[in-house]
Each structure stands twice: as C-alpha cells, then as structure tokens.
Amino acid sequence: MFMPEFRQNLATxxxxxxxxxxxxxxxxxxxxxxxxxxxxxxxxxxxxxPEQEASTPxxxxxxxxxxxxxxxxxxxxxxxxxxxxxxxxxxxVACSTHEGPYLRREGVGHHExxxxxxxxxxxxxMLPPEHIEQVMLxxxxxxxxxxxxxxxxxxxxxxxxGEKAGTSIIHPHSQIVASSVxxxxxxxxxxxxxxxxxxxxxxxxxxIMQYEREHGARVVMENEHFxxxxxxxxxxxxxxxxxxxxxxxxxxxxxxxxxxxxARALQNLLARLYRLLDxxxxxxxxDTAPDHMAGxxxxxxxxxxxxxxTTRAGFEIGSGIGINVVSPEHAAAALREACGDRIILE
Amino acid sequence: MFMPEFRQNLATxxxxxxxxxxxxxxxxxxxxxxxxxxxxxxxxxxxxxPEQEASTPxxxxxxxxxxxxxxxxxxxxxxxxxxxxxxxxxxxVACSTHEGPYLRREGVGHHExxxxxxxxxxxxxMLPPEHIEQVMLxxxxxxxxxxxxxxxxxxxxxxxxGEKAGTSIIHPHSQIVASSVxxxxxxxxxxxxxxxxxxxxxxxxxxIMQYEREHGARVVMENEHFxxxxxxxxxxxxxxxxxxxxxxxxxxxxxxxxxxxxARALQNLLARLYRLLDxxxxxxxxDTAPDHMAGxxxxxxxxxxxxxxTTRAGFEIGSGIGINVVSPEHAAAALREACGDRIILE
Numbered sequence: 001m002f003m004p005e006f007r008q009n010l011a012t013x014x015x016x017x018x019x020x021x022x023x024x025x026x027x028x029x030x031x032x033x034x035x036x037x038x039x040x041x042x043x044x045x046x047x048x049x050p051e052q053e054a055s056t057p058x059x060x061x062x063x064x065x066x067x068x069x070x071x072x073x074x075x076x077x078x079x080x081x082x083x084x085x086x087x088x089x090x091x092x093v094a095c096s097t098h099e100g101p102y103l104r105r106e107g108v109g110h111h112e113x114x115x116x117x118x119x120x121x122x123x124x125x126m127l128p129p130e131h132i133e134q135v136m137l138x139x140x141x142x143x144x145x146x147x148x149x150x151x152x153x154x155x156x157x158x159x160x161x162g163e164k165a166g167t168s169i170i171h172p173h174s175q176i177v178a179s180s181v182x183x184x185x186x187x188x189x190x191x192x193x194x195x196x197x198x199x200x201x202x203x204x205x206x207x208i209m210q211y212e213r214e215h216g217a218r219v220v221m222e223n224e225h226f227x228x229x230x231x232x233x234x235x236x237x238x239x240x241x242x243x244x245x246x247x248x249x250x251x252x253x254x255x256x257x258x259x260x261x262x263a264r265a266l267q268n269l270l271a272r273l274y275r276l277l278d279x280x281x282x283x284x285x286x287d288t289a290p291d292h293m294a295g296x297x298x299x300x301x302x303x304x305x306x307x308x309x310t311t312r313a314g315f316e317i318g319s320g321i322g323i324n325v326v327s328p329e330h331a332a333a334a335l336r337e338a339c340g341d342r343i344i345l346e
Numbered sequence: 347m348f349m350p351e352f353r354q355n356l357a358t359x360x361x362x363x364x365x366x367x368x369x370x371x372x373x374x375x376x377x378x379x380x381x382x383x384x385x386x387x388x389x390x391x392x393x394x395x396p397e398q399e400a401s402t403p404x405x406x407x408x409x410x411x412x413x414x415x416x417x418x419x420x421x422x423x424x425x426x427x428x429x430x431x432x433x434x435x436x437x438x439v440a441c442s443t444h445e446g447p448y449l450r451r452e453g454v455g456h457h458e459x460x461x462x463x464x465x466x467x468x469x470x471x472m473l474p475p476e477h478i479e480q481v482m483l484x485x486x487x488x489x490x491x492x493x494x495x496x497x498x499x500x501x502x503x504x505x506x507x508g509e510k511a512g513t514s515i516i517h518p519h520s521q522i523v524a525s526s527v528x529x530x531x532x533x534x535x536x537x538x539x540x541x542x543x544x545x546x547x548x549x550x551x552x553x554i555m556q557y558e559r560e561h562g563a564r565v566v567m568e569n570e571h572f573x574x575x576x577x578x579x580x581x582x583x584x585x586x587x588x589x590x591x592x593x594x595x596x597x598x599x600x601x602x603x604x605x606x607x608x609a610r611a612l613q614n615l616l617a618r619l620y621r622l623l624d625x626x627x628x629x630x631x632x633d634t635a636p637d638h639m640a641g642x643x644x645x646x647x648x649x650x651x652x653x654x655x656t657t658r659a660g661f662e663i664g665s666g667i668g669i670n671v672v673s674p675e676h677a678a679a680a681l682r683e684a685c686g687d688r689i690i691l692e
C-alpha cells in the first residue's frame with residue numbers, strides 16, 4: 001500500500017511531505033509561455049531591449065564598463081517599482097517606530113534589475129559561457145557595492161522566470177534587493193546552522209554534501225568548485241541546491257574562479273531543466289549569510305532553484321509543510337539523464 | 347516621494363513589505379475562471395456531484411446523518427490522493443527513523459474532503475445560511491473525531507478556491523488534514539504567543555482585536571461572536587483574519603452558537619470578496635493550537651483568508667518577507683463598502 005512520508009530539512013528543521021503517489025511525469029507539467037524560439041531577438045515594446053535605454057532609470061553599472069547607455073552586454077538599473085528604496089540620504093539608517101502595539105520601519109534599501117543580455121530571446125541556458133560568467137561577476141560586483149551601503153543588512157539575489165514565478169517580462173533579467181532587515185526565515189537558518197555546529201563541530205551544508213556524494217542518488221552534477229543536488233527534503237518537485245564545494249558562509253567570499261564555475265554549473269542545470277521540463281517557470285535565489293558573518297563556520301552560501309510546477313495551496317499556507325509529488329531521488333535521476341549542454345535554438 | 351514600509355507581524359515577528367506604489371485597483375486583478383453563473387448545477391463528470399457517489403471512496407460522514415450515499419447536503423469522504431494516510435492500525439503511532447544524517451517519519455495521518463453542497467455551482471457565498479452553518483458544524487464534528495485519533499497532533503482545515511489557490515475542481519469543497527507532526531511554523535506562532543504573554547500577561551490576539559476596535563481602520567465587520575480585520579502586517583492584498591471575540595486557543599473550544607456565527611461571518615466576508623474582486627481565487631485556513639493545548643491563555647484560534655491575487659516570487663521565497671501592494675487600511679475600507687449579503691445568482 002502507498003504510504004506518504006514526512007522528511008525533515010536537516011538545515012532548517014522544517015518538515016515536508018513526500019506524496020509521490022500523485023507523481024507526475026515531466027511532460028504532465030504544462031508550460032505557460034510560447035517557446036523561446038518563437039520570441040523575437042528584439043522587441044520595440046520591451047523596456048529592457050537596446051535602444052529603449054531612455055525608458056528605464058539611468059543605469060548603475062554595465063558590462064563592458066562605460067557601455068551603460070549603448071553597446072552593453074549586461075546592464076544594471078534601479079527597479080522602477082522598488083520593493084525597497086534608498087532613504088533621503090544613504091547615511092540615514094531607518095529607525096523602527098511604533099503604531100499602537102505594532103512595529104514598523106521605513107522600507108529603506110535598494111532594488112536593482114540585472115538585464116542579462118541585450119537579446120530579448122536569449123535566455124541563460126543559451127548564453128555563450130563567457131557571457132553568463134559576466135552575469136555572475138556582475139552579481140558579485142553589485143553584491144560588494146550593496147553590502148558597503150550603511151543601511152544594508154542582507155542582499156538577496158534572485159530570478160523570476162515565467163508568469164508562475166512572478167514575472168511577465170520575457171527579456172532575461174535577475175533582481176537584487178538590499179534589505180535593511182534580516183528576516184526571520186534567514187535568522188532561523190543561521191540559528192539551526194549554529195545548533196548543528198555546536199553538536200558536531202561541522203557545517204551542516206558541508207556534511208550534506210559529503211553524505212550526498214557518498215550516497216549518490218540525489219547528486220545531479222559536479223564541477224571543480226560546485227556540486228548540485230536535489231535536497232532530501234525538497235519542498236517542490238525538481239528543487240535543486242547548487243553549493244560551493246569550498247566552505248564559504250557568504251556569497252561575497254566567492255573568488256573569481258568560483259564565480260566562473262558557478263556560471264557554468266548554473267547554465268548546465270538550467271539547460272537540463274529546459275530539456276527535461278520544456279523550459280519550466282522557476283525562481284532561483286542566492287541564499288547567503290549576512291555579509292558581516294563572512295567567515296563563520298556554521299553557514300554556507302548556495303544557489304537554490306525552485307521550479308514552479310505545482311501550486312502552494314491551503315495546507316501549505318496553513319502549516320508551512322510543503323507537499324512534494326516528485327521524490328528528489330527520481331528528480332535527480334531524470335536531471336542526470338537530461339543533457340546539460342548549452343541550448344542552441346534553431 | 348514614495349517610500350515603502352516594513353511592517354512586523356506582532357504575532358509571529360515576521361516582516362512584510364508594504365509597497366503600495368504599485369497599488370492596483372480591485373478590477374485590475376484578473377479572475378481565472380468563468381463566472382459561477384455560467385456553471386451548471388450538476389455535472390455528470392464531477393466526482394463530487396450526487397449520483398456519482400460510487401466514484402469516490404465511501405463516505406465518512408454526511409448531513410443529514412444517514413444520507414452518506416444519497417440525499418446528503420454535506421458529505422465527507424477520504425481524499426483519494428491523500429497527503430497523509432492512516433497507518434496499518436490506528437494505534438500504531440509513526441516513529442521517526444534516520445536515513446544517514448536525515449530524519450524521516452511515516453506520513454501517518456488523515457486527509458478528508460468536505461463536499462459542502464450537492465449543487466455543483468452553489469458556492470459558499472450563495473448557500474442558505476442554515477446550510478453554511480451545517481458546513482461549520484461538520485468542520486467541528488470532524489475536528490473532534492480526528493483529534494481523538496492517537497496519531498493526530500494537529501488538525502488543519504482549509505479551502506482552496508480556484509486554480510491559483512491550487513484546485514481545479516469547481517464543485518464546492520474544503521479539506522481537513524490530521525497531521526502527526528506539529529510543523530515549525532505553528533510552533534513559532536505558539537512560541538511568540540507565549541513570549542507576548544510572558545511580557546504582558548495578555549493574549550496577543552486579544553490585544554490585536556482590542557487595538558483594532560479602538561483604531562477602526564482595519565476592521566471589516568463584526569457580529570456577536572466574531573470580528574474580521576485586515577491584519578496590520580498583511581502578507582497579501584485583502585488578507586483577512588476572522589477571530590472569535592471570546593478567547594479560545596483551539597477550534598475545538600468553539601461552541602455551537604459560535605460555529606453558527608462563524609458561518610454567518612464567513613459567508614458575509616466571502617460575499618464581500620466576491621463582489622469587490624469578482625469572485626477571486628483564495629485559500630482559507632483555520633489556524634488553531636494543537637488540541638492538547640485547549641484552554642491555554644497565549645493562543646487564539648482564527649480563520650485566515652488569503653486571496654490569490656499576486657504571485658509569490660523569488661524575493662519572497664528567498665527571504666520569507668511578503669511584498670504586499672495593497673495596504674490593509676485600503677483593503678478594509680473597500681471591503682466595508684462592499685455588500686456582505688448572500689450572493690443570489692440570476
């Protein structure tokens with residue numbers, strides 16, 4: 001008889017339910033967008049395309065440097081509808097104030113968009129390898145600039161791909177938010193990392209990598225500096241963690257050769273997802289300790305990919321327990337079989 | 347200049363961002379379904395419609411009692427694709443086991459579906475008041491039956507309305523999961539409730555109700571036993587909490603007259619949402635302490651409604667901070683203006 005299973009996330013102590021009886025084959029998850037190959041390379045109505053630079057706020061940075069308003073390959077702009085915005089002057093760090101029993105703070109921070117390529121239809125799995133390396137180097141350089149701001153407590157780098165992942169803009173882009181609070185969820189991961197370190201004198205993420213390498217069933221791929229696996233307590237189908245093999249608590253500690261390897265590993269994983277699940281909607285996010293914790297033994301930055309194949313419903317909202325219908329062992333096997341070469345559209 | 351705002355949920359200490367510059371008017375949120383009025387009252391392909399009782403597992407309960415296989419007004423069945431399932435015998439409470447460094451448990455529990463009406467197109471806001479009262483009485487009676495099971499640690503009652511809320515079945519129904527673990531998220535709410543009680547010797551939810559009644563801006567409606575408000579740190583647009591005015595930690599403590607009043611308040615709120623947002627997709631969930639905590643001073647059960655108007659994207663996933671584009675003060679004002687009378691389709 002079929003029996004669902006609770007699995008606990010070793011790094012957060014959160015439970016998920018693996019209910020793989022409803023398991024779907026990859027082709028049963030429907031894509032919400034027209035294929036990338038049917039999208040033009042330039043769109044006159046896209047604010048992120050070249051020649052429309054004037055329709056966005058002035059660029060903050062670009063690659064090659066100096067190409068901010070023309071000839072760029074990667075372009076960084078302030079988000080026109082920011083979730084957080086700079087205070088009246090950068091030295092002014094927001095204060096908490098009360099409204100009755102409640103606590104509030106000014107929404108001080110920064111919100112940037114990284115336009116990853118001038119070509120409207122050239123998504124990350126299609127970029128020349130040296131180009132996606134420049135995107136990762138730009139992530140790193142914006143991270144360093146943002147952690148240097150007095151109001152920054154945490155930098156969150158993330159990507160929304162497709163409508164189910166929260167974006168309607170097709171043009172390839174990622175986003176960076178510098179937040180002036182460290183959220184509860186991140187604090188809990190730091191806390192659980194510290195508790196694990198107290199007990200075993202080792203980083204929980206390093207231990208996970210070691211166990212997964214020995215075990216093998218959940219490893220997707222490895223390269224010199226990175227290891228990709230489907231976590232034991234994956235909260236969604238085909239969830240992937242991409243971890244640096246060398247222990248670093250913060251994204252800011254990644255060296256240039258690691259960033260180049262990150263680009264190659266990320267492209268490889270996104271190409272596998274593209275082929276296996278027909279270009280699924282997904283979010284990725286770089287999970288890092290706050291920058292002032294650089295060097296700590298108990299945390300380990302990583303890039304996490306969350307395909308948006310199923311919908312979070314009332315039980316998940318009410319309990320915080322994810323229901324996952326594809327086992328991570330099955331997902332890893334299918335991802336290993338999929339080809340990780342760069343996608344070349346006809 | 348526009349400035350976003352962090353707000354802290356007093357009951358959980360989680361932050362949200364209110365970024366109401368992007369604020370949308372209700373009509374700008376699109377509905378994903380055909381209007382209920384275009385849906386037939388009976389569908390031969392619907393497993394929840396009368397005369398198709400044989401296509402579901404055998405009923406667990408029905409109203410009127412004895413009508414399980416015909417003539418029912420409310421019918422409870424086991425979920426055919428359960429997230430959790432009974433163990434080999436009910437006395438067998440699942441044990442945790444290890445897989446390498448990881449913890450797992452058998453997915454022991456119960457997963458039931460409450461079919462709320464025999465009529466395929468008669469949703470909660472349209473039910474005769476005495477009928478929706480029977481639905482709430484059924485919630486309560488199934489809650490009592492499930493907390494009596496040895497494996498049950500927490501009962502989660504929830505409803506998914508519309509595709510964005512995670513259901514493709516139109517026929518009006520709710521679900522009940524009896525879980526053999528108490529999840530992290532629920533523990534954190536209990537913990538923060540206790541901390542607040544340590545400091546003030548009062549229930550945080552009772553304090554919230556008192557402040558909101560004095561303040562007024564976030565109150566949607568009240569009746570004899572219930573109060574509806576849009577929480578100060580609403581994580582999504584038009585989030586509503588429906589709280590019993592009398593302090594009870596668990597749903598199991600609700601008396602029959604309170605359950606009847608819950609039905610009337612819930613119908614009133616769903617009718618307002620239906621009119622204001624054109625029958626939006628939503629989830630609701632009954633948030634309760636575990637039943638063995640009945641009577642504690644520091645927790646307060648409630649029904650929470652989460653309209654699914656926007657999409658949780660990479661920043662929310664990576665930080666746990668919700669971004670809300672409609673202020674709860676604005677949402678409450680609009681909901682107060684909307685009519686709460688029962689919906690009568692032409």
